[in-house]
Amino acid sequence: DIQMTQSPSTLSASVGDRVTITCRASQSISIWLAWYQQKPGKAPKLLIYKASNLESGVPSRFSGSGSGTEFTLTISSLQPEDFATYYCQQHLGPLVFGQGTRLEIK
Amino acid sequence: EVQLLESGGGLVQPGGSLRLSCAASGFTFDTYAMTWVRQAPGEGLEWVSSISISGDNTFYADSVKGRFTISRDNSKSTLYLQMNSLRAEDTAVYYCAKDKEGVRADYFDSWGQGTLVIVSS
Secondary structure (H helix, E strand, O other), X not given: OOOEEEEOOEEEEOOOOOEEEEEEEOOOOOOOEEEEEEOOOOOOEEEEEOXXXXXXXXXXXXXXXXXXXXXXXXXXOOOHXXXXXXXXXXXXXXXXXXXXXXXXXX | OOEEEEEOOEEEOOOOOEEEEEEEEOXXXXXXXXXXXXXXXXXXEEEEEEXXXXXXXXXXXXXXXXXXXXXXXXXXXXXXXXXXXXXXXXXXXXXXXXXXXXXXXXXXXXXXXXXXXXXXX
């Protein structure tokens, strides 16, 4: 199975910061990558699909890029509601999620 | 508005069985593949199983293959997960999720609130 590795595991940042989360695949997955946001006690929310497509209703400060084995999720200017855990998920073959990146307030 | 409502979770002894249901509304259920994803307490997300639109094709994570069975009743807009031979490591919140594209594109734009399964003696 294709493994997904996210980094960092925890990220401390302040409101207004630009942050980037990286997800690496153990082999090429082309553009078949999604990003989700999850807040405590809530279900995940789709942010990005096919590596760079913004889900409807998701603020434009979120963006995704990459292809092959390396992908990034960028939040251009952190808002208070963005502090959450973020997961990447490859959607090529057996589905695999990254281990998550917890974005916390500095 | 899309709604997915899971039910059927609870406390079960190791080796026992449980059947989860996910009642769907707000979209044409029989035109979307569906999936179960679980999350152990304090842990990340783990894909469990997916099913095609018709129900003819099913897919399982190795960790549950042979023990869990996914099915759907399109006439009732309901997704199921039959879980047998449960183990402590199956303890998790189980989410049902709707495929964004219809056919099995395997990314999910709607999720239920989850149902908690605890496997313990």
